Amino acid sequence: MSQSYAAPGQLWLLPQSEQEVLGFDYRRVLEVVERTYRAVDTSGPNSPVKTIIDDPDDHSLSYSMVAKDVASDTVCFKAVYEFDPARTRDGYRFHSFIFIADDTTGAPIALMDVVKLGPLRSSATSALFARAACPDARSALVVGTGVQGQMALPMLLAALPELDRLQVFGTYADGLRAVQNSVDGREVTIADDLRKAVGEADIVIGASGLSVTETVQREWMKPGALAVLLGYGVHDVFHGADYRIATNITQMHITCGKLRAADGSLPPVDAELPDILLGRAPARRNPDDVVFAYNSGMAVTDAALGRYIADLALAAGRGNRVDFW
Template sequence: MSPTYAPPGQLWLLPQSQQEGLDVDRTKVIEVVEQAYRALREGGSQNPVKTIVDGPADRSLSYSMVARDAGSDTVCFKAVYEFDPRRTRDAYRFQSFVFLVDDTTGAPIALMDVVKLGPLRSSATTALFARAARPDARTALVVGTGVQGQMALPMLVAAMPELERLQVFGTYPEGLRAVQDSVEGREVETVTDLREAAGGADVVIGAAGLSATQEVRRDWMKPGSVAVLLGYGVHADVCHGADHRIATDTAQMHATCDDLRGPDGELPTVDAQLPDILLGRAPARRSPDDVVFAYNSGMAVTDAALGRYMADLALAAGRGDKVNFW
């Protein structure tokens, strides 16, 4: 039986401040996100392609998504707005939320701030890509030190505890310190030569923002490595020059990655999608020496599943505020 999140006529609000300090289990997060992808093929989940609006002169970026996660019977409506996404005006602003509804009762669950929920599910997806494409990896490099970069390595270690060497490349001292402190009991090495570091990494994670000044190139990467792109920091020539290309969803990739298109405006063929890889229906690589490119585009079905997990944690902890809304 579904729990009661708010009385009729009221809406349960979960701002980020009410989500801080929840007992989030990273292994469980990976499991929840993996099951959401599997259910897209086996469980009747749905995830239409997102709708995107670009402001004039790169002033803003907005997009919305809707999805249904069959595993938790949760419907999710998500909206994101970024002002000054390329950091050219020194006025960056980010707002995002999800509205969750219980699809068994029709009752609202919560309106949640997802400033960290989004990076949490993205980092779990990155870990799933890396584990599938390079399960024997020993060295991982993350490019970028924002929220995405700070969550990437802890989630990767949760999925691949045998990793021996963790590295980060970035330009902001505070961000570098945050990444270094993100993995308890493990050393994270700050690198200054991106080309050298990328050449020795089994897993490269492009988690930088639009203002990234350096990007990993295809000819820097060693045979057998995998590059996962969920932001910036991995050049388009890795996508075009990879031996094997995988994505969370091909249609979503075509809708969101115009910066990866070649001079002819085209994208190379995607060889496999993550739900099929997780179900053993498609390979994460064809050869041990393949350089694999993985495109991690956010999918609202994982927001629905992980949002429900976080909402249940918050409910058990007595978090949030109920307001008269309807």
């Protein structure tokens, strides 16, 4: 981009308030994320796995990632800190940011809050899983009503516009209303019987938090359905699924501690999303397979979407520049 993000010695700050006013095109977000995953296979080691500190008593969760999106020559450094992730102490705190830089000029681009970016890239990944594994899907259920749950249906509709039955299951009235209001002109039904709703859904998105009170069981899934683990809520499907896919198997083994069986084992994963998108691996073996998708996200998509959001913000004249270096 010919325009300057910040003058030499300055750092451009893009907090949540400066991003909320930007108009995100969900179809464009899907394109950016899909392009990024397609490039992962041939771009070399540009998205190392996470470095994680995960306290066994769920006191806090911290992790960091670094990645490079080769398509936009953008480097990303991401840090996340969650305090009380299980919401057991009534003191939950979430703080995260990414720093992105232009790897063609060496210039910093921005320091960004990721409250908007994270759900965008995660929901786009879920939608790509859904389009690959259930291209003819007509019904979807979101389990969970937090930020991820509220973004899931709009992104699914961007990928699968023929969806005509949308349901949400959750326990918080405000969250349920937010999910219902997330898709203009479309009806979203609140499910009061999780088992029944799961049995009717082609796509089930597990977007609950650690404090989830009711989880989807494998036996409830109908033949040919897909369960995507975006947060919590569909763990039981993992071990009983007929076919398993993930964004990245190595990263999954680092981040999926709560999915392990009592003996610490994990069933094999059959395919990774980049290979599926490139046509090198199928998204399912048989039409009746119950497919489980592990959506762990990859920092390379943070880099790509960070650049996309930064360019939107630059065009809109948003953000604040401070003398930093």
